[in-house]
Amino acid sequence: MDYFDRFAIPHPSPVIYASMVAIGITVLAIIAGLTYFKKWGYLWREWLTTVDHKRIGIMYLISALLMLFRGGVDAIMLRAQLSVPENKLLDAQHYNEIFSTHGVVMILFMAMPFIIALMNFVVPLQIGARDVAFPRLNALSFWLFFMGAMLFNISFVVGGSPDAGWTSYFPLAGNEFSESVGTNYYMIAIQIAGIGTLMTGINFMTTILRMRAPGMTLMKMPMFTWSSLITNLIIVFAFPVLTVTLAMGTMDRLFGTNFFTTDNGGMDMLWANLFWVWGHPEVYILILPAFGIYSEVISTFARRNLYGYKSMVASMVAISFLSFLVWAHHFFTMGQGALTNSIFSITTMAIAVPTGVKIFNWLLTLWKGKIVITTPMLYSLLFIPLFTLGGVTGVMLGMSAADYQYHNTMFLVAHFHMVIIPGVIFAMLAGLTYYWPKMFGFMLNERIGKWAAWLIAIGTLVAFMPMFFSGLDGQARRMYTYSESTGFGIYNMISFIGALVLAVGFVLIVYNIYYSTRYASRDISSDPWDARSLEWATHTPVPEYNFAILPQVNSTEALWDAKKKGHVLFKGEYEKIHMPNNSGVPFIMGCIFFAWGFSFVFGMWIPLILTTIGIFACMALRSFEKDHGRYISVEEIEETETKLRGAN
Amino acid sequence: MKIDNSLPLEYSTEENRLKVLGFWIFLGAEIMLFATLFATYFTLFDRTAGGPTGAEIFEITPVLIETILLLTSSFTIGLGIHAMRLGNKKAMLSFFAITLLLGAGFLGFEIFEFVTYVHEGAGLQTSAFTSILLTTLGTHGAHVTLGLFWGLFIILQVKKRGLTPETANKSFIFSLYWHFLDVVWIFIFSFIYLKGMM
Amino acid sequence: MKELFPPKQVMGFVLSLTLTVVALSVYFLNMSFAVGMTVLLVTAFVQAGLQLVVFMHAGESEDKAAIYTNVYYGLALALITVFGTLLAMVWDM
Numbered sequence: 001m002d003y004f005d006r007f008a009i010p011h012p013s014p015v016i017y018a019s020m021v022a023i024g025i026t027v028l029a030i031i032a033g034l035t036y037f038k039k040w041g042y043l044w045r046e047w048l049t050t051v052d053h054k055r056i057g058i059m060y061l062i063s064a065l066l067m068l069f070r071g072g073v074d075a076i077m078l079r080a081q082l083s084v085p086e087n088k089l090l091d092a093q094h095y096n097e098i099f100s101t102h103g104v105v106m107i108l109f110m111a112m113p114f115i116i117a118l119m120n121f122v123v124p125l126q127i128g129a130r131d132v133a134f135p136r137l138n139a140l141s142f143w144l145f146f147m148g149a150m151l152f153n154i155s156f157v158v159g160g161s162p163d164a165g166w167t168s169y170f171p172l173a174g175n176e177f178s179e180s181v182g183t184n185y186y187m188i189a190i191q192i193a194g195i196g197t198l199m200t201g202i203n204f205m206t207t208i209l210r211m212r213a214p215g216m217t218l219m220k221m222p223m224f225t226w227s228s229l230i231t232n233l234i235i236v237f238a239f240p241v242l243t244v245t246l247a248m249g250t251m252d253r254l255f256g257t258n259f260f261t262t263d264n265g266g267m268d269m270l271w272a273n274l275f276w277v278w279g280h281p282e283v284y285i286l287i288l289p290a291f292g293i294y295s296e297v298i299s300t301f302a303r304r305n306l307y308g309y310k311s312m313v314a315s316m317v318a319i320s321f322l323s324f325l326v327w328a329h330h331f332f333t334m335g336q337g338a339l340t341n342s343i344f345s346i347t348t349m350a351i352a353v354p355t356g357v358k359i360f361n362w363l364l365t366l367w368k369g370k371i372v373i374t375t376p377m378l379y380s381l382l383f384i385p386l387f388t389l390g391g392v393t394g395v396m397l398g399m400s401a402a403d404y405q406y407h408n409t410m411f412l413v414a415h416f417h418m419v420i421i422p423g424v425i426f427a428m429l430a431g432l433t434y435y436w437p438k439m440f441g442f443m444l445n446e447r448i449g450k451w452a453a454w455l456i457a458i459g460t461l462v463a464f465m466p467m468f469f470s471g472l473d474g475q476a477r478r479m480y481t482y483s484e485s486t487g488f489g490i491y492n493m494i495s496f497i498g499a500l501v502l503a504v505g506f507v508l509i510v511y512n513i514y515y516s517t518r519y520a521s522r523d524i525s526s527d528p529w530d531a532r533s534l535e536w537a538t539h540t541p542v543p544e545y546n547f548a549i550l551p552q553v554n555s556t557e558a559l560w561d562a563k564k565k566g567h568v569l570f571k572g573e574y575e576k577i578h579m580p581n582n583s584g585v586p587f588i589m590g591c592i593f594f595a596w597g598f599s600f601v602f603g604m605w606i607p608l609i610l611t612t613i614g615i616f617a618c619m620a621l622r623s624f625e626k627d628h629g630r631y632i633s634v635e636e637i638e639e640t641e642t643k644l645r646g647a648n
Numbered sequence: 649m650k651i652d653n654s655l656p657l658e659y660s661t662e663e664n665r666l667k668v669l670g671f672w673i674f675l676g677a678e679i680m681l682f683a684t685l686f687a688t689y690f691t692l693f694d695r696t697a698g699g700p701t702g703a704e705i706f707e708i709t710p711v712l713i714e715t716i717l718l719l720t721s722s723f724t725i726g727l728g729i730h731a732m733r734l735g736n737k738k739a740m741l742s743f744f745a746i747t748l749l750l751g752a753g754f755l756g757f758e759i760f761e762f763v764t765y766v767h768e769g770a771g772l773q774t775s776a777f778t779s780i781l782l783t784t785l786g787t788h789g790a791h792v793t794l795g796l797f798w799g800l801f802i803i804l805q806v807k808k809r810g811l812t813p814e815t816a817n818k819s820f821i822f823s824l825y826w827h828f829l830d831v832v833w834i835f836i837f838s839f840i841y842l843k844g845m846m
Numbered sequence: 847m848k849e850l851f852p853p854k855q856v857m858g859f860v861l862s863l864t865l866t867v868v869a870l871s872v873y874f875l876n877m878s879f880a881v882g883m884t885v886l887l888v889t890a891f892v893q894a895g896l897q898l899v900v901f902m903h904a905g906e907s908e909d910k911a912a913i914y915t916n917v918y919y920g921l922a923l924a925l926i927t928v929f930g931t932l933l934a935m936v937w938d939m
Contacts, residue, residue, distance in 0.1 A: 842873055
């Protein structure tokens with residue numbers, strides 16, 4: 001039985017046992033449901049083996065929403081524990097595990113798939129392409145991300161969760177202080193998902209650089225496509241750093257190397273350094289697509305073209321480069337000299353300039369616009385003031401001398417939540433509402449949507465503004481409790497109430513999806529928002545080949561030109577269309593990666609070797625495979641087009 | 649599939665052009681991968697914790713042989729691609745085979761070098777310096793090993809299927825990978841070995 | 847036989863061997879650290895450029911601009927990462 005002890009939870013509690021039961025029941029229910037409704041074949045043919053960017057986008061979206069709730073429950077538990085002094089709801093160990101997983105899940109398994117979901121769905125449509133450059137690779141990216149996320153998520157029921165923070169600093173994350181396999185999960189699950197993300201980066205860069213519709217030069221790309229191009233550029237150059245860093249961390253924990261140890265010459269600070277060489281660009285990987293979404297939404301609902309297109313592009317290019325120059329501001333207090341801190345202070349403040357340019361461009365787009373307040377627009381309007389609060393506190397933190405006061409306090413926690421929630425989450429929710437009709441053929445209810453937007457905005461303010469004050473008063477982050485005499489109690493109680501308001505907001509979004517699925521009209525046009533770019537020029541639901549005839553583009557707003565200026569988008573006759581074949585290999589490879597990761601976490605070397613061989617076998621198979629895709633005939637296209645035109 | 653006959657086979661279809669560009673972008677990512685290893689190496693190289701230093705364990709002879717083997721293999725794969733563009737399948741396959749043999753020779757010397765290091769007390773766990781040294785060399789060596797299998801698969805495919813847009817594209821991309829490994833080795837040779845022995 | 851050995855690539859190979867010999871001088875000759883590092887930096891980067899242009903045909907396709915931008919961008923970030931890390935972790939610690 002000793003062998004199986006390693007799979008046990010080191011710090012069990014009734015909550016965890018309940019979760020185990022809940023997971024078991026859910027899995028059984030899904031299996032039973034699929035069997036009862038005879039949906040296994042459908043699931044395999046239409047989803048698990050798909051290489052269609054739209055379906056992959058939707059799978060990313062579903063994963064992101066699931067992870068949002070996993071991370072959200074973590075957040076509520078954290079705030080509940082801190083709501084009153086000396087609370088006994090969670091013990092220190094559980095608190096550590098929950099804040100660690102909350103961070104990882106929210107950043108890597110919620111925000112990342114959310115932006116990749118929108119990129120997958122929107123970018124090929126927006127540039128008038130039929131799919132991404134490498135559809136099969138795209139499917140593999142998704143399955144690697146998904147399996148990485150699942151591997152990370154089983155940690156709390158098999159073997160124990162990571163407990164060294166989402167940054168996993170050494171020596172805390174080393175074997176000496178993190179004895180359970182939790183940190184192994186961290187290293188390996190993120191590694192698997194990260195490789196998937198890297199492939200996404202390569203795929204989308206190639207797609208955007210080479211597959212644009214005729215006439216769409218780089219400076220005629222819609223803003224979301226521009227932001228995706230820059231984001232993927234950052235992904236390509238930042239993620240390899242994470243790959244190496246995690247590999248070295250894994251080796252320290254499992255093979256006894258001395259990269260980040262405190263003896264034999266190891267340097268624990270190097271982990272923090274390398275982590276943030278990836279970590280800071282990662283922040284911009286999240287925020288740039290969000291900026292892209294805001295640009296689309298604001299220009300659509302201000303009913304005018306985006307102000308300062310060129311400065312928008314220039315500021316993103318500047319951000320992409322500067323984002324690699326600021327990483328040391330995450331550890332100003334680690335002991336390096338004033339020279340280093342000054343350099344990184346200056347670069348940090350410099351990056352606020354292009355960001356400010358973007359804010360003013362949005363404001364000037366609104367200026368003289370005919371604003372229509374829809375749910376996506378409401379999120380965008382709420383974003384501007386709230387994000388600015390988060391942004392300017394970032395500039396405060398960027399001053400290295402002052403940072404000695406703010407470092408590791410709740411002030412910092414308030415700052416990055418005030419940046420990420422209004423910046424990224426609002427954008428993703430705006431994007432979700434905005435693109436929902438294109439994805440699913442009906443609109444989300446506006447009334448419930450606006451209620452949710454207001455609740456989430458108010459919840460954000462109530463939950464995070466008090467942290468600025470308690471942080472300046474000295475409340476450290478990541479402390480599982482505090483005494484009454486500190487006076488932090490009231491701030492934390494307000495925060496907890498804010499967190500509950502946020503929770504209600506997110507539940508309303510789910511309710512909205514349910515309500516709209518049941519009651520919303522299916523009789524909508526293919527362009528329900530009266531939008532401006534190509535993704536709205538095709539039918540709803542979008543046919544598999546996206547565009548029967550590739551569109552001709554002459555400006556950044558091709559559809560608007562077609563609607564208002566008589567520009568002809570689709571010229572010519574139907575021709576047969578080449579499409580890629582579906583494949584089960586990416587899914588199977590994902591499953592092998594899951595087994596590989598699990599074996600690695602527990603140091604089970606024989607399964608590890610077998611699964612490694614399995615991975616290479618899949619790659620060899622791909623090398624020898626002859627797959628030339630298939631053609632959709634002109635008759636089939638005509639049939640589909642007639643049917644879809646009838647539907648609108 | 650539209651084939652443009654005015655271009656070399658490896659660029660002749662849009663799919664091929666996508667793949668070549670995609671692979672270049674991947675090489676950009678590889679630059680950062682090795683840059684991270686180098687950054688770590690330079691940070692840790694004098695942290696030997698009483699274990700052997702670079703100057704004590706590096707030997708010029710095997711390193712020089714490895715360098716010449718790899719440089720020559722980079723030359724021969726270039727000739728292989730040139731022969732492919734002339735449509736000379738036989739010459740191309742010969743050059744590819746020579747490349748892989750030189751690569752295997754390189755790998756043999758590298759393994760011999762590793763065994764020597766471990767014998768001399770410079771194992772993976774000895775010190776921060778040996779950890780990063782062996783990891784950096786090992787990462788490059790793993791790339792070469794993967795390349796040997798990949799190259800072999802390509803030789804088999806060209807032999808069986810002939811020079812088609814598809815096989816030519818694979819061969820060209822493989823040559824990019826192989827040249828890139830040579831570039832990385834130049835940096836290892838210069839800034840790990842020669843700098844360490846200077 | 848002759849057409850299999852294009853002069854450009856042969857010259858490239860000869861040049862890369864020459865650069866290796868020049869780099870080796872830091873081992874066989876006695877020179878200061880600064881001079882040695884300069885020699886290594888120059889030979890390594892010239893060698894890399896040689897591979898890129900002569901052997902990898904970086905400039906031959908219509909994606910030339912994208913490919914060079916990508917490589918230079920990667921190179922710039924690589925140098926920033928290496929020297930930034932050294933600054934924060936070693937030189938200014």
